[in-house]
Amino acid sequence: MSLDPHGDLVALFRAIVDIESVSGNERELADQVQAALSGHDHLEVLRDGDTVIARTSLGRPERVVIAGHLDTVPVAGNLPSSIEGGRIYGRGSCDMKGGVAVMLAVAVATTAPPRDLTWIFYDHEEVEASANSLTRIAATRPELLAGDFAVLMEPTSARVEGGCQGTLRFTVTTAGRAAHSARAWMGHNAIHDLAEVLALLRAHQPEQPVVDGLRYHEGLNAVAISGGIAGNVIPDRATVMVNYRFAPHRSLADAEQYCRSVLPGYELTVVDGAPGARPGLDLPAAVDFVAAVGGEPTAKFGWTDVARFAALGIPAVNFGPGDPAKAHADDEFCLIAELFTCRDALAGWLGKG
């Protein structure tokens, strides 16, 4: 079954949700998106790995980039999609296949925009930053990302969300001494030594900084823990992985320093990280967009690729269907009404002179 970008928006959206595309398995969806975009005179369609890019080249003085990722977090018994009371449920329905559906529909329909457009459907967003396909493309073909303003279609409940929080992942490993568990006093238990680390994380009060007028909400959380050799051995090693989500007034280095201050005396090993992006809603391009789509901008809590565009000097905002609080939840869903709100707002703004 192929995707029909000219047909019913809800049918298009459900078809996209029903093509499972957990990070690393985006190929089928990328193939179908590429096929749906092909054959339109106003679009040049490129493929790079499992990333599909469609561009107009009308010689306009400005270029807008609209981007969305194809991948999802692992399925949790929530596919295929279902519909109930004006909501579409299913893995990816919130984060962010609603945005993908809107992008496809508007890309094929907007044949003569006053600004040139670059539509980017990319892979590996839900995993470590180094695997994100935009990292590769920024390094190898940066001209494909170029533009004067960018819209990331991450879920925002169809409101403009400015900037994004950064993310840092690190491990804390405790070292003990192995011994037979029947003679525990001969060893030293590395798992027990994680007690204080977990207690510090549990007691930590996350900050809620205001940056450029928007209130962010940080978080410092264990996301994985492991340790143990055998059921009768005192473990000589245990590791907890921690994820720090930080407001965009901190650099990545500041964020790391902050984590060290919360866990004094422990050795932190950074696994990966990505800085956030300040809201930047005072920039002219952002002001234009906010005025066109309406509503009161708020802070974006999750890390998104607006940070990547910000780092390239391109102002960027988040705007897409789906309640961001439902991202990654087993019962994630998208309000059908928000699909249409976003489509109409985006098509209206892009079609304006």
Add this chain to the structure above:
Amino acid sequence: MSLDPHGDLVALFRAIVDIESVSGNERELADQVQAALSGHDHLEVLRDGDTVIARTSLGRPERVVIAGHLDTVPVAGNLPSSIEGGRIYGRGSCDMKGGVAVMLAVAVATTAPPRDLTWIFYDHEEVEASANSLTRIAATRPELLAGDFAVLMEPTSARVEGGCQGTLRFTVTTAGRAAHSARAWMGHNAIHDLAEVLALLRAHQPEQPVVDGLRYHEGLNAVAISGGIAGNVIPDRATVMVNYRFAPHRSLADAEQYCRSVLPGYELTVVDGAPGARPGLDLPAAVDFVAAVGGEPTAKFGWTDVARFAALGIPAVNFGPGDPAKAHADDEFCLIAELFTCRDALAGWLGKG
């Protein structure tokens, strides 16, 4: 290369150590032990899974069981064996391939003992009690384990160690609520909730009860911990596995009750367990053995299959080469001198009228 039970004891011991036999992978060693025992007129050799049993049937009024396990805990870069300053190093050198070597040598050399003998080389001792091959044999062919007295050749530094501590394994699982880690306040972190469990385990002071005149030394330790869904998800589940080693005045039910009192309010799920064995050194058969091999008996801390024989009504002691404090250590070793001490003591006692 085959095992030569009539040759040099050190060479035999090293050959046994060098046949890797981590629990579940005992087959090759069992094959070689079976081959080494076969072809001796005084021994009937039986095979049950990867357990090898050799018996005399001389119509003696008493029967002694000598038992040792073939398996080891996982290898930690400590194979093949090495020799240094009168010690043989390598996985299993302490626990308990020295005992296996002594058993093989004495079994083939003791052709006309005054008591009938049953030599048991068994598998799956270093894992959960339900997988121990003696569990199966006690259920399906209990006559093979029958006897008037049993010697377990677990490492005791060539001294008699009475009884053994019991062991109980249980898990504590915490339940949270999954959410995107950028909006942690929407979820509840199950890993953080293990902080108190680990703190209670870390603060716990193990008891050292005196039972039948011997001092035991208990231990309550986390032996494994796990949790986490993905690097950007608040975990909704985390589990710690705990191993309680308890003195033999407690039943398995008492031991479980004790653990619940240490971790009040948490739900404990018992994984497996085995009661200990009281020292029982006042029994006539034990008194004879202690007098024959000499030395001052002490308490056995580790669980051993003396408990299994005790449960079958067969008095049993631990006696074997190797420092029990080195069991399962990466640098475990056996003193060569203890191999000969144990061989000579065992051969002398078994040969006596």
